[in-house]
Amino acid sequence: MQNKNPSSIIELDFKPRGTVHPSPSDWRDQVIYFLIVDRFDNGKKAPPYNGKPGKGTLNPKKGNGVQGGTLKGIKRRLAYLKKLGITTIWLSPVFKNRIDKGGSLHGYAIQHFLAIDPHFGTKKDLQDLIKAAHKLGMYVVLDIVINHTADNWAYSHDDSPCYSKDARHPFGFWRAKHPPEKYDEDDAVWPAELQDPDCYSRHGSIANWFDDEQALHGDFFNLKDLDLSNQNTLETLIAVYKYWIVEADIDGYRVDTVKHVDNHPAVTFFNRIKEFAETIGKKNFLLFGEIVDDDAMIATYVGQQKTGSERLHALDASLDFPLYFILEEVIKGFVSPARLRERYDKVRQMYPQSDGSDCLVTFLDNHDQMVRPYRRFLHRVPNKQQVVLGIGYLLTAPGIPAIYYGTEQGFDGGAEDGPCQHNQIRECMFGGKWGAFGTHGMHFFNSKHPLYKEIAKIIHVRQSEPALRYGRCYFREISENGEFFTYPELGYGMLAYSRIIDNQELVVVLNLKDTTYTNHISVDKEITPPGTALQNLFNKKQKLLVREQGERAVITLTLPPHTLGIFKSMH
Numbered sequence: 001m002q003n004k005n006p007s008s009i010i011e012l013d014f015k016p017r018g019t020v021h022p023s024p025s026d027w028r029d030q031v032i033y034f035l036i037v038d039r040f041d042n043g044k045k046a047p048p049y050n051g052k053p054g055k056g057t058l059n060p061k062k063g064n065g066v067q068g069g070t071l072k073g074i075k076r077r078l079a080y081l082k083k084l085g086i087t088t089i090w091l092s093p094v095f096k097n098r099i100d101k102g103g104s105l106h107g108y109a110i111q112h113f114l115a116i117d118p119h120f121g122t123k124k125d126l127q128d129l130i131k132a133a134h135k136l137g138m139y140v141v142l143d144i145v146i147n148h149t150a151d152n153w154a155y156s157h158d159d160s161p162c163y164s165k166d167a168r169h170p171f172g173f174w175r176a177k178h179p180p181e182k183y184d185e186d187d188a189v190w191p192a193e194l195q196d197p198d199c200y201s202r203h204g205s206i207a208n209w210f211d212d213e214q215a216l217h218g219d220f221f222n223l224k225d226l227d228l229s230n231q232n233t234l235e236t237l238i239a240v241y242k243y244w245i246v247e248a249d250i251d252g253y254r255v256d257t258v259k260h261v262d263n264h265p266a267v268t269f270f271n272r273i274k275e276f277a278e279t280i281g282k283k284n285f286l287l288f289g290e291i292v293d294d295d296a297m298i299a300t301y302v303g304q305q306k307t308g309s310e311r312l313h314a315l316d317a318s319l320d321f322p323l324y325f326i327l328e329e330v331i332k333g334f335v336s337p338a339r340l341r342e343r344y345d346k347v348r349q350m351y352p353q354s355d356g357s358d359c360l361v362t363f364l365d366n367h368d369q370m371v372r373p374y375r376r377f378l379h380r381v382p383n384k385q386q387v388v389l390g391i392g393y394l395l396t397a398p399g400i401p402a403i404y405y406g407t408e409q410g411f412d413g414g415a416e417d418g419p420c421q422h423n424q425i426r427e428c429m430f431g432g433k434w435g436a437f438g439t440h441g442m443h444f445f446n447s448k449h450p451l452y453k454e455i456a457k458i459i460h461v462r463q464s465e466p467a468l469r470y471g472r473c474y475f476r477e478i479s480e481n482g483e484f485f486t487y488p489e490l491g492y493g494m495l496a497y498s499r500i501i502d503n504q505e506l507v508v509v510l511n512l513k514d515t516t517y518t519n520h521i522s523v524d525k526e527i528t529p530p531g532t533a534l535q536n537l538f539n540k541k542q543k544l545l546v547r548e549q550g551e552r553a554v555i556t557l558t559l560p561p562h563t564l565g566i567f568k569s570m571h
Contacts, residue, residue, distance in 0.1 A: 005115040005123075005185065008192045009239040012114075016246050016280050021134045023251060023277075023284035027316070028358055028469045030139065031395070031459055032402035033086040036367055037094060037120050038066055038105045040405060041073030041430045046443040049409075054438030063423030066105055067432040071116075071125035075132050080445050084408060084452060085459030088139040090254055092367070094120050098150045099186055100175065105426065106367070107143070108256060109150035109223060112190040113240045126248050139251035141286060142244065146237050146269060147257040148223040151175070152189040153197075161204035163211075163218040169204055171197035193236040194226075201225040215260055228265035238272050245277055245285070252286025255315070258301055259291045267305045271312035288317035288361050288400075295322055295350045302359050303351075320360040320399060322346070327364065328377055331390045333512050336490040341475050344398070355472060357398035364390045365404035367426055376404075376413035376425050384410050385562040388454045389510050392564045395455075395462045396499065396508045398473050405429060408452040409444040411436045461537045461566055467506045468566075471499035476507070479520040482549065482556065493517040494559070503527055507534070507567040511559035518558040525553035534567040543570070 006012055024030060071094065081089065093107030096115040107117065116123050130140045154172040155161055161169050174180075174195070176187035188195055203225070206218035219225045228234045244250060253273070258266060270287055277285030291298045298318045305314040323343060329335040347356035364387070365376050378387050387407060394401035405411075406429055413425045427436040430443045446452065462468045476496040477485040488495055493513040499506045505527045511517045528534070528546055530553050536542035544555045544567060559565055 005112065005190075006243075007114070007190055009236055009243075012239055012243045014239075014242050014246055014276075017249070020281040021130075021139075021249050021251065023282045023286070024139065025284065026358075026470075027284070027286055027400050029463075030088040030400060031086055031462070032088045032090050032141070032361065032400065033081055033084070033405065034090040034092075034363075034366070034402050035074070035405040035429075036069070036092045036106065036426055037071065037074065038069040038092075038107070039426050039428050039432075039434075040069045041077050041443075041445075042068040042432065043070050043073035043076060044430070046431045046441055048446060049435075049437075049439065049442045049444050054435070054440065063426070063434040064105070066119050067428050067430075067434055069120070069428070069430065069432075071121040071129050073430065075125075075129045077445060078132055078136055078138070080447060082136050082138065083447055084456050085463065086138065086403070088141060088251070089133060090141040090402065091143060093143045093145060093256075094126060096185070098152065098175070105423075108145055110145055111150045111152055112185055113194070113237075114191055114243065115185060123247070130248055130250060134249070139286075141252040141254055142248075142250050143254045143256060144241055145256045146226065146228065146241075146266070147260045148220050148225050149189055149194065149200075150224070151222040152224060153200075155202075155204070160222065162207045163204045163214045165203065165213055165217075168202040171200075171202060191236060191240065193232060196232060199227060199230055199233040199236070201227045216262055220257065220260065225260075228261060228269070234265050234269065238269055241273055242276050245273075245282070246280065251282070252288070254319075255287065255289040258289035258315070258318075259293050259297055263300055263305075264307055266301060267307050267312050267314045270301075270314045274313045286317070287315050288319065289315045291318045292321050295346050298322075299350045317359045317361050317400060319366075319402075320356075320362045323360070323362055323399075324364070324366075327390065327393065330495070331377075331386060331393065331510075331512065332381075333490075337475075337488045337492070337495045338490075340495075341487060344473065344475075347398075355398050357470065357473075358400075360399045361402050362394045362397070362399035363402040363404065364394060365407055365425070367404065368422070374413070374422050374425055376411055377407070378410060378412040381412070383514060383562055384451060387451060388458075389512070389562055389564055391455050392458050392508075393510065395458045396468050396506075396564075396566060397497065403455070406436060406444065408455050409436070409446060409449055410451050411444075457538060458564075458566075465499075465506060465537070465566075465568070467499040467501040467504055471501035471504075471506065474498045474500065474524075477522045479522075479554075482520040482554070485520070485522055485552065494519045494521070496521045498524060500524065500527060504569070506537075507555070508564065509557060509559065509567070510564045511561060514561045516558060516560050518556065520549070520554050520556045522552050522554055525551075528569060529553055533570045535570050537566040537568055538564060 096112035174188040431441040530548035532546040
């Protein structure tokens, strides 16, 4: 049976299809917006959200299935994202998933690596979306998987054996409707090179997630682990993802489940993709990964890595999970801000040539929280303004900031009457049967929403101030009485830090309290000396004068509850 899409890597053409869209010179200039394709927009008309929660509780089963978001739907919302200040769109995987269970809402169960999932649209839809984004000065990053495929085949007797370190389990059979000589695009796995059973580890499902051996070579639940130490597997995946760079003119890849892939073949893959992108004119193609671990583990996959006798270019950056695990609690006042200072001390140790700002993608919420209870930042938070502090921190602290879709509309993960499930942090922006706040059939693309407007203001300030993107970061000592200064601990109301570039200091202050609060903050006496007038870039009516306090240069300011100020010299 003739397939509509390429069925083998020998069919692939790696020449650019036209003028290649160049990479940004520095990814720190970007603000990333992550969306789940199935949950963002279906391209259909729907009434706007009326501000009222839905009636009753939505059926959780409806949240597990495909809702209908499409690539065309994303394209029609580019103006909404552009107005927010987004410069890079990160798409959940768009490649064809298995259809026997109604499709995969998240896209990480790939069955055909050379085809777009028909639930989302066509290859042309992806190309059109990327062309439209490029025309608006935006970039597009695709989420990709190299660790596993979908449950495209079964072990003997269709069982689900637990992990076995010492031996491979026998291969059983491909999940298919047709005999091998007539496989079509819904059968087995594509490209055909991956139909070799030796492309898979075949050690069974991970039973102990804290066992590094199992984490590397076991199946991710029923998703079949790829053996990248097999050169055929590695070369096939390299060819697949080289193809999509030229076929769609994409600007970067976010790589899923990186720590579950052996370091040597992973680094080889990253290096080959980076070098290929350079040869076609994408000199700064972005590669960042999901590494749910500490900084020590992250550092083994990021930057220049020694592999055998070579030094290869691995990932450019990693999602900053170590920050994610503490930032929400700091912003909400549950743990001491000292945790942030400790975090950046660790970053400086792990990346002595960098402050981490160019190799960490920071985030407040995400779609996959297996390592902590499922929830969004705003889950059961009475004052939605707190999320402005969280996003404001991402936009003004070191790192490449990534915003999870719906945050700008106050999405809270639902489940007010019980624990969240994974589908409740994957609400539909367009309504569907699984809209936010227990609704269905209502869209949430409201550019007048207070959170949208405030986040847009902070992004505008970030894009106007190089210090917020590239500057060195220093946490500041504060004082309630103007005499005794110390770094804030648990219970202190303000968190302050400076971003310094050349001879300019920007002071960022967050009031973590739910009441109006006044504090005294120490600033750099050489760069911002006494007598300097400062203006709050987020509220230009607020002006301060730096005064001398003993050997310090100090500002005194008052901020309303759960707000931030960004202060810059007026000279």
